[in-house]
Amino acid sequence: DAEITQSPRHKITETGRQVTLACHQTWNHNNMFWYRQDLGHGLRLIHYSYGVHDTNKGEVSDGYSVSRSNTEDLPLTLESAASSQTSVYFCASSGGSNEKLFFGSGTQLSVL
Amino acid sequence: GEDVEQSLFLSVREGDSSVINCTYTDSSSTYLYWYKQEPGAGLQLLTYIFSNMDMKQDQRLTVLLNKKDKHLSLRIADTQTGDSAIYFCAETHSGGGADGLTFGKGTHLIIQP
Numbered sequence: 769d770a771e772i773t774q775s776p777r778h779k780i781t782e783t784g785r786q787v788t789l790a791c792h793q794t795w796n797h798n799n800m801f802w803y804r805q806d807l808g809h810g811l812r813l814i815h816y817s818y819g820v821h822d823t824n825k826g827e828v829s830d831g832y833s834v835s836r837s838n839t840e841d842l843p844l845t846l847e848s849a850a851s852s853q854t855s856v857y858f859c860a861s862s863g864g865s866n867e868k869l870f871f872g873s874g875t876q877l878s879v880l
Numbered sequence: 881g882e883d884v885e886q887s888l889f890l891s892v893r894e895g896d897s898s899v900i901n902c903t904y905t906d907s908s909s910t911y912l913y914w915y916k917q918e919p920g921a922g923l924q925l926l927t928y929i930f931s932n933m934d935m936k937q938d939q940r941l942t943v944l945l946n947k948k949d950k951h952l953s954l955r956i957a958d959t960q961t962g963d964s965a966i967y968f969c970a971e972t973h974s975g976g977g978a979d980g981l982t983f984g985k986g987t988h989l990i991i992q993p
Contacts, residue, residue: 871924
């Protein structure tokens with residue numbers, strides 16, 4: 769069955785380190801998204817992509833970057849991790865307009 | 881910008897109906913969604929409604945939309961322990977696949993035995 773997977777499920781890192789979270793989907797979806805989920809804030813959009821080599825900033829993009837070199841993957845990079853980036857990160861994908869979002873199971877990131 | 885508001889908690893007794901409410905501000909919203917998040921998991925789409933509809937029913941779930949008041953509700957009939965989760969209201973004005981969705985903060989549904 770097609771699916772969307774995130775790795776790692778849990779990550780602990782130190783402030784200042786570069787961290788990359790992986791997202792891989794096998795639906796051949798064009799659209800992919802990264803959200804972070806924080807208590808009191810719900811889900812907030814970090815970056816999104818409409819296709820290969822396309823990336824766009826979301827509501828809370830500072831300190832994050834993404835790249836889309838193929839259809840299946842949208843890795844999220846924290847250039848220099850900060851404690852404020854401790855959160856649960858969700859990747860999602862969809863086939864296009866009017867298509868529902870499919871979410872990964874999330875990555876719990878702790879920055880110490 | 882767009883804003884979506886929900887109550888943070890709702891407590892109901894098992895077997896009763898649950899009604900989760902949501903308000904939004906974007907008058908150009910065309911699609912409104914309800915997602916369910918169980919502990920330790922990602923979000924799963926429960927149901928959605930187009931803005932030109934005022935009601936949608938799917939088994940135990942009923943979605944009501946009052947576009948004039950920008951108010952969306954999700955009714956779960958005969959609430960069961962398996963319904964315990966966080967429910968997110970979300971909206972978009974161009975379909976769920978573009979620009980991402982604007983989510984509410986989520987309503988934690990607590991089921992009392």
